Amino acid sequence: xxxxxxxxxxxxxxxxxxxxxxxxxxxxxxxxxxxxxxxxxxxxxxxxxxxxxxxxxxxxxxxxxxxxxxxxxxxxxxxxxxxxxxxxxxxxxxxxxxxxxxxxxxxxxxxxxxxxxxxxxxxxxxxxxxxxxxxxxxxxxxxxxxxxxxxxxxxxxxxxxxxxxxxxxxxxxxxxxxxxxxxxxxxxxxxxxxxxxxx
Amino acid sequence: xxxxxxxxxxxxxxxxxxxxxxxxxxxxxxxxxxxxxxxxxxxxxxxxxxxxxxxxxxxxxxxxxxxxxxxxxxxxxxxxxxxxxxxxxxxxxxxxxxxxxxxxxxxxxxxxxxxxxxxxxxxxxxxxxxxxxxxxxxxxxxxxxxxxxxxxxxxxxxxxxxxxxxxxxxxxxxxxxxxxxxxxxxxxxxxxxxxxxxxxxxxxxxxxxxxxxxxxxxxxxxxxxxxxxxxxxxxxxxxxxxxxxxxxxxxxxxxxxxxxxxxxxxxxxxxxxxxxxxxxxxxxxxxxxxxxxxxxxxxxxxxxxxxxxxxxxxxxxxxxxxxxxxxxxxxxxxxxxxxxxxxxxxxxxxxxxxxxxxxxxxxxxxxxxxxxxxxxxxxxxxxxxxxxxxxxxxxxxxxxxxxxxxxxxxxxxxxxxxxxxxxxxxxxxxxxxxxxxxxxxxxxxxxxxxxxxxxxxxxxxxxxxxxxxxxxxxxxxxxxxxxxxxxxxxxxxxxxxxxxxxxxxxxxxxxxxxxxxxxxxxxxxxxxxxxxxxxxxxxxxxxxxxxxxxxxxxxxxxxxxxxxxxxxxxxxxxxxxxxxxxxxxxxxxxxxxxxxxxxxxxxxxxxxxxxxxxxxxxxxxxxxxxxxxxxxxxxxxxxxxxxxxxxxxxxxxxxxxxxxxxxxxxxxxxxxxxxxxxxxx
Numbered sequence: 001x002x003x004x005x006x007x008x009x010x011x012x013x014x015x016x017x018x019x020x021x022x023x024x025x026x027x028x029x030x031x032x033x034x035x036x037x038x039x040x041x042x043x044x045x046x047x048x049x050x051x052x053x054x055x056x057x058x059x060x061x062x063x064x065x066x067x068x069x070x071x072x073x074x075x076x077x078x079x080x081x082x083x084x085x086x087x088x089x090x091x092x093x094x095x096x097x098x099x100x101x102x103x104x105x106x107x108x109x110x111x112x113x114x115x116x117x118x119x120x121x122x123x124x125x126x127x128x129x130x131x132x133x134x135x136x137x138x139x140x141x142x143x144x145x146x147x148x149x150x151x152x153x154x155x156x157x158x159x160x161x162x163x164x165x166x167x168x169x170x171x172x173x174x175x176x177x178x179x180x181x182x183x184x185x186x187x188x189x190x191x192x193x194x195x196x197x198x199x
Numbered sequence: 200x201x202x203x204x205x206x207x208x209x210x211x212x213x214x215x216x217x218x219x220x221x222x223x224x225x226x227x228x229x230x231x232x233x234x235x236x237x238x239x240x241x242x243x244x245x246x247x248x249x250x251x252x253x254x255x256x257x258x259x260x261x262x263x264x265x266x267x268x269x270x271x272x273x274x275x276x277x278x279x280x281x282x283x284x285x286x287x288x289x290x291x292x293x294x295x296x297x298x299x300x301x302x303x304x305x306x307x308x309x310x311x312x313x314x315x316x317x318x319x320x321x322x323x324x325x326x327x328x329x330x331x332x333x334x335x336x337x338x339x340x341x342x343x344x345x346x347x348x349x350x351x352x353x354x355x356x357x358x359x360x361x362x363x364x365x366x367x368x369x370x371x372x373x374x375x376x377x378x379x380x381x382x383x384x385x386x387x388x389x390x391x392x393x394x395x396x397x398x399x400x401x402x403x404x405x406x407x408x409x410x411x412x413x414x415x416x417x418x419x420x421x422x423x424x425x426x427x428x429x430x431x432x433x434x435x436x437x438x439x440x441x442x443x444x445x446x447x448x449x450x451x452x453x454x455x456x457x458x459x460x461x462x463x464x465x466x467x468x469x470x471x472x473x474x475x476x477x478x479x480x481x482x483x484x485x486x487x488x489x490x491x492x493x494x495x496x497x498x499x500x501x502x503x504x505x506x507x508x509x510x511x512x513x514x515x516x517x518x519x520x521x522x523x524x525x526x527x528x529x530x531x532x533x534x535x536x537x538x539x540x541x542x543x544x545x546x547x548x549x550x551x552x553x554x555x556x557x558x559x560x561x562x563x564x565x566x567x568x569x570x571x572x573x574x575x576x577x578x579x580x581x582x583x584x585x586x587x588x589x590x591x592x593x594x595x596x597x598x599x600x601x602x603x604x605x606x607x608x609x610x611x612x613x614x615x616x617x618x619x620x621x622x623x624x625x626x627x628x629x630x631x632x633x634x635x636x637x638x639x640x641x642x643x644x645x646x647x648x649x650x651x652x653x654x655x656x657x658x659x660x661x662x663x664x665x666x667x668x669x670x671x672x673x674x675x676x677x678x679x680x681x682x683x684x685x686x687x688x689x690x691x692x693x694x695x696x697x698x699x700x701x702x703x704x705x706x707x708x709x710x711x712x713x714x715x716x717x718x719x720x721x722x723x724x725x726x727x728x729x730x731x732x733x734x735x736x737x738x739x740x741x742x743x744x745x746x747x748x749x750x751x752x753x754x755x756x757x758x759x760x761x762x763x764x765x766x767x768x769x770x771x772x773x774x775x776x777x778x779x780x781x782x783x784x785x786x787x788x789x790x791x792x793x794x795x796x797x798x799x800x801x802x803x804x805x806x807x808x809x810x811x812x813x814x815x816x817x818x819x820x821x822x823x824x825x826x827x828x829x830x831x832x833x834x835x836x837x838x839x840x841x842x843x844x845x846x847x848x849x850x851x852x853x854x855x856x857x858x859x860x861x862x863x864x865x866x867x868x869x870x871x872x873x874x875x876x877x878x879x880x
Contacts, residue, residue: 040232040243044232045232045240045243047232048232048233048235048240049237049240051232051233052235052236052237052240056237084232087232088232088233089233092233162241162242162243163240163241163243164241182237183237186237186238186241
């Protein structure tokens, strides 16, 4: 092979050395930053979202048996969260209420949940689940494609390796759930005009 | 120096395990997720977003989308190399800085039936109705969000020159490039190369990024295996600004400046008595500056408009015909949903382009300077005959240019999805290739072919034809997409194209000329539209997710061209050249394997069958070749990755293209390798 480099070849070792020095510097800097480094999985993030959603939803008063009744976070179908969801909710309260996790099996009455995550395993039964919730005030959440079109309320979206969400305001309106304007401003809103809480 | 190097190497390798240990305990569990608010969550990059079941694209066209991930995994260092993964797109590197790129045939250095856009701005020179890839493709690949490639006509929306394909390059919104990025790269061909970028929020709702990039590429080998003197170095800088003006208005503005210098063995006719071209080592200075803004206004979820204004100044200082061109472009589009079933887009456009092309004995334009304007309007309606199942799209474009007057480009497309897993589409469209400066104003001296010693030189000369017509195409396309669960998807496209008014070079009556001395007889050739032809082909791509960590993407292209000259034509060269300029068969396979701890392996292989009737004497065969690229990426942690990539691994060097109509001698593409580190902060 010919030596056909445009530059005099003596420049090359210097470039390699510079590259190595750069790498070294990056290492040192990143080692400092390493401590603060957080690597979260998709379902850890989604678990934290479920917890956060509760803060921004106003439920009709009949959703709770009494002023101290807990919030029920329900999972329908296979649980994709693993330990993430218990870690998020354990020992926490929202609006003075404790948080309770419930895992539902097929056919169980889902109306006791305040927020219900419908797992992708339930795709075929989705119409049954949603029609069973008709008239109740359960915030339904899923990451199934087409969830909002099917009448679901909050759908997680994956955008550039980040988890975002879309809200079907017609469906939340039918369920008499009032969503804060802050939540709506962060979401992709579909289905009619935006109705803000308290208006 | 050696001491420093060994010291840093030692630290480097000592540092890695220590770091891995440090970062391990924070992985997930110790972070209190409940303290994170929604804004935080929205910006967390998750380590394993599972690809969800994706809807099959409803587009009734042969579309292929190259994602940022595809670019990164391909190891490509330029946009042309990234385009190799698209079946139906012909990519052949001619020398260090020149590529022949086309879709569905008609490939040459000055390919003229493909439209290329960057963020909606047409990058196109009316000199030859094509793209100078060298000063329009050195964008930082890290900033590209996707490249959409449509094979087949796009004239109904994009107008003349979107004949065989449309390539749309989209850069990332500045909100996606907050923070800093440093890229450093070095290798035997892609030598010193690097980029520095910083982006952030200027004020609430307004984001920016600013970058600079430099690369230096080594010389390749000429046809004899000697130094091809075609090295290339280029410096680019630019910015992008994205602003939300109100809840209904957004503004994007971006600007870029690039300047570089590339070598080539250019074809030069030293004197009119010379029997033909000599390949001379030349240096070409290139530069380009562009400014673009797009203002979008949303009236409602069913109606929005965009107004795009752009200006571009390109300089391509080839010593034989240095060119400067200014282009100003206005583009307005309105998208509106009518009723529940119709989705309408219509638009108006105006382009003003002015150039100055100086010449030499070898080649010049007559006149050297010219100005042209294009006006156009289009309308397209997508009708949901059966929502989610059957869509009919009809549209047309009316365009007026100074060369050929009014042009009419209609198309009709039908998409049928019997269920969520199958989609069939059909399309018939008419597209036109408008005349260029070269077609109409070129004067090219080819050489003295006199055989009688003592007699006057007999100079063969090619003239552009001011009466050159549009080249026309009627295309019939058929496609099928299917998905088997979430793991395997297959995309098929077939076409039959019928072209008319294609270019030939025809002899005219000889005449005598006294200047330049000595007195000589000119045997003129003139561009005419005396060829027609059919092409047909098949393109298949598949994407198979074998496991969560392993994906395989094979592809195959078959293409065949049959050219026929009219009875009045005397051109026997152009037809065979066009037919032979693309391979009959191209097969490829790309694979990605994600190992543990941020390690990933990527490899791709391309098999390209031979090209016939190429080269300056038009009877050269370019042998079939296999290109193998492989790369290894190590994501050390969230912000830093290191990669090692080898390209063209199968052979020390190989030839990809020779162009009978080109302006330069080809080089042989060398085996190469580079190392790259990317750091975000």
